[in-house]
């Protein structure tokens with residue numbers, strides 16, 4: 001039995017996989033069992049931002065694996081302390097809580113927001129407002145927070161106290177905000193929902209509303225953070241800091257880790273014993289993440305991301321001029337979405353899945369979301385020649 005048959009027989013069938021196994025990765029390329037090389041515009045779903053097997057990350061993992069892998073949070077370790085200090089230095093935040101995934105980081109943020117008010121005796125202030133089309137994870141609380149009905153089916157009853165409002169609609173948010181709301185939680189650029197950026201002034205208006213009402217503001221930067229959008233964190237592009245921010249995905253370039261960052265005030269919601277994780281902040285993951293943070297926060301690296309992102313968008317916009325099937329090109333940095341018309345009479349089979357499959361056959365890994373949006377989230381080390389080659393393939397498919 002080969003590895004694909006083994007996987008299909010013994011692993012839960014919750015993922016629709018492309019029929020290939022990868023055995024090696026290098027930079028923005030992946031190599032399959034037959035030695036075929038693919039150019040990767042997915043990066044493990046916005047995870048391997050520094051590319052596959054980046055030498056400095058590999059070194060950091062090797063060094064740490066030889067020294068100390070895990071001791072529990074009953075003790076102190078240098079990689080955790082150094083990573084927390086680096087994240088605090090480079091962000092709005094004063095404190096960090098470490099977890100192992102995005103959902104867990106968001107779970108921590110939701111718990112912190114509730115406990116912030118409950119520990120002050122305000123038991124009725126527990127609701128969380130999130131956005132329609134948002135995605136915050138698959139645990140029960142983060143599923144409750146998520147604003148997409150289709151992934152909630154079969155899991156009811158969900159947690160109570162979550163309200164969904166349309167994204168980029170400040171009046172809808174204002175109408176929903178009352179003294180029972182503990183926090184507003186949103187992605188500065190919705191990822192899974194279809195690569196939908198916040199309008200230029202929306203985040204500042206949300207911040208102002210939260211300030212007026214004493215509500216906590218949580219930014220889920222699990223997909224948008226770590227240089228993906230051309231700044232270390234996407235909210236910097238909007239000049240609007242949150243009270244709490246969550247990170248995961250690219251934080252350790254593929255080693256599982258999550259983090260919740262908070263201001264000193266918001267962080268008062270947790271005290272000894274109020275939250276915890278066996279693996280959270282373990283030396284191996286934090287050593288890798290520290291290296292990632294140092295590389296990505298470099299100004300020259302980030303301006304390279306902006307330049308390549310602008311180049312990719314420009315090339316895709318040129319395709320849009322040529323092919324009427326392309327409806328929109330949007331995004332920031334190297335988080336880019338291209339919406340296609342899937343409603344053409346007699347040609348409805350050419351949905352996002354069709355283009356993903358065709359690109360894959362030609363050696364390019366892209367992603368389809370919501371049936372009609374092609375998402376491009378390459379490693380940030382992608383180069384313009386690789387972008388040109390993908391664009392040529394797309395051009396031939398439309």
Ligand SMILES: Cc1ncc(COP(=O)(O)O)c(C=O)c1O
Pocket residue numbers: 101102103104106135136137138187191192220221222223224248249
């Ligand atoms: C914005 C956002 N939040 C949360 C998550 C959940 O992260 P994880 O899959 O690590 O639990 C994701 C994953 O796609 C995400 O994009």
